[in-house]
Amino acid sequence: MTHADEQPTEVETQASPPPGSEDSPPEAGRWHETLRSITTGNAMVAFLSVLLAVLVGSIMILATDEEVRSAAGYITARPGDFFSAAREAITGAYGALFRGSIYNTRAEDFQTGIRPLTETLKFAAPLITAGLGVGLAFRAGLFNIGGRGQMLLAGGAAGWVGTQVDLPFPLHLVVAVAAGMLAGALWAGLAGLLKARTGAHEVIVTIMLNYVGFYLVFYALSTQGILQAPGSINPKSLPMDDSAVLPKLAGDRYNLHLGFLLALVAVVVVWWLLSRSSLGYRFRAVGVNPHAARTAGIDVGRTYVIVMLIAGSLVGLAGANQVLGTVTSGVTVDLDAGIGFDAITVALLGRSRPFGILAAGLLFGAFKAGGFSMQASEGIPVDIVLVIQSLIVLFIAAPPLVRAVFRLPAKEAK
Template sequence: MSNVNDPDVALETGTKVPPDEPVREREPAVEPPSRWHEAFRRITTGNAIISVLAVLLALIVGAIMIAFTDERVQSASAYFFARPGDTFVAIWDAVGGAYAAFFQGSIYNFRRDDFIAGIRPLTETLKFATPLIAAGLGVGLAFRVGMFNIGGRGQMLLAAAGAGWVAFSFDLPWGLHMIVAVVVGLLAGALWAGIAGLLKARTGAHEVIVTIMLNYVALYLVSWMLRTPGLLQAPGSNNPKTPPMKDTAIFPDLLPGPQLNLHFGFLLSIGAVFLVWWILDRSSLGFKFRAVGHNPNAARVAGINVKSMYVYAMLISGALVGLAGVHQVLGTVTTGFSSGIDAGIGFDAITVALLGRSTPFGILAAGLLFGAFKAGGFSMQAAEGVPIDIVLVVQSLIVLFIAAPPLVRAIFRLPQPGAKPKPKRTRTPRKEEVAAK
């Protein structure tokens, strides 16, 4: 039986409550957030938005640097207070012209007469991105297991030496020659990285120190082989350079015409993206990798052989980074290579893996972006006189902003991850309002 003196009952039935009885007001009702509000919250608190905003911030800082270093802006700023419009026009022309040249040098050049010539910048972007994607996958896979593979340079050098030696030393049928060269290069990169994994598993040696030291060992080892006749040095030459690769081992072109520099290695990198995705997300080995990366102690208690996972992860990581070295030898520098064959890709791969959040498809997008930076940077320098160093600064700023997510969230006023959305409260009618009704 309900109590008529209960304020809750009185509010529902309209019964008057004696004046000496205190009235308890109801707690305001909480309205759940809408579906769109929840989706927006997930986007703004996710990691992908940080990568996008990091690139945007870096481009903004790059625009400021372009404006400050442009001679037309400097000249117009001398009489800024007399005619401020000239300065703003000069800034617009400098920044707009630089980024327009970047687009025409990396995506499509509208100034060319035909489509084939206009699309050539895109093929250059894909060509530069090909080894970056492969090396980024190797570094990213190691990240997922909780390891830092800083030895990309050494692994690329050994892979390039192995693939190059097969490519110029043996006479094999077309197709078979290329396959053997690729396999030898992958094995060389895997074994070189496996040294760091084995030392970590058996002795506890930190992989960062080991891989950095192995970079120097590989550099001087390959340099010695390039100066030793009968190993990598071209016969009859005193230069530290290999003979040219034989045609049967070179990657075939994917597009017709000498203008389009896109080779079969790009398909290998795309295949590596799907392979790494399958390993990490669909295989039992990938589950063990992720478990060790999250908490090696818990993985050990669950029965996972953590030491073996370290070795397996570095072997696969080294093979993927070695694929980048194979791309350089069989797809780019086919006329012979020297000790600079890595071209800094081993270290750029760390940036690509960070920007891609160590996910296969994120690394694919990051590799394409950095390939565009490489292709478009030269166009900016040639067409607008923008120093190529500004492109390098932009790349470095991307890493800086990605390494500091709180800074990016503070600049754009984004909610912190894990923060619960503020519920929308609806006011409950007061007693007087109910009585009036």
């Protein structure tokens, strides 16, 4: 056999085994398409938005650290001092965030060390339920910006039952939670009804209802015989009866209570509603295209009312959680603690998906729990955490910016 005979011909070189044969190689584009779907997906953009916000937050931490600023004054002479101070500032800040939200590595025993995680779960519970209420409305094409008013009305109703009604445990607790959810549902349902009957924009209506709800609760807390504690001149109610307080899950040593389990149940219920029920299908159809949904025979106005009722009940559960769990000393006008607006961020970060909202709620719960530790142990303003949360919203609202920063491929239009 000659040397020429041993060389493959041009045809043999270019030819490939037929598809389906044992010698055919794996599809060349399979992993490429998989990687592209990951890098262009919503989950990747959300993750990178958080990462980018943390990076920008690190720059702000450096800008507020005294030692870093001092070392920056002579950086050309001794650059090592600057970089050492910068490293200490960043690792100290996020180390304190970890110790305050996940596990305190400086604790003497495991029971004390795990306490920060229980605080994170406690803070996350109302964020998750309120986020579900906002996210569910988003899926139906509605912007529920009235979380604060719905939480206040729900907290006032749950607090009234918790202080004025005499029932045994656990019936008292069930009635108080149900009263809070009903109040939140009716308050949000009012916006849905106005949207369905008059076409009033739900953003304007829910924002205005926030003010109305605030002053209604303030009036109730300032009036004897409604919610104000007897003999008090402050807008505050009596403490909740013991039979109406959410029981603690891990004993009196921790603040984690039943509200977190209720939040997990709400996640599963909303997932089933959206993914497995005909009602959820109508919600999603109206959210994608209300005109096409109406043509298909779906009563869009009725759908708006129903979705806002359910969304309001979920936000109302967050309000009841605040009064019956976290704020056991009584109802106040600041019981919402900014959760009504934080829920919008949680819903956006979770892409209005129940399990995405669960993850986002846990993340923001960790921010809330760890932010105080950062301030106490490292002297970092707690406002830095708020800035990071705001940056997350900014980057999530601008996916092309995130893709440009990390040089991700553009998402293909379907």
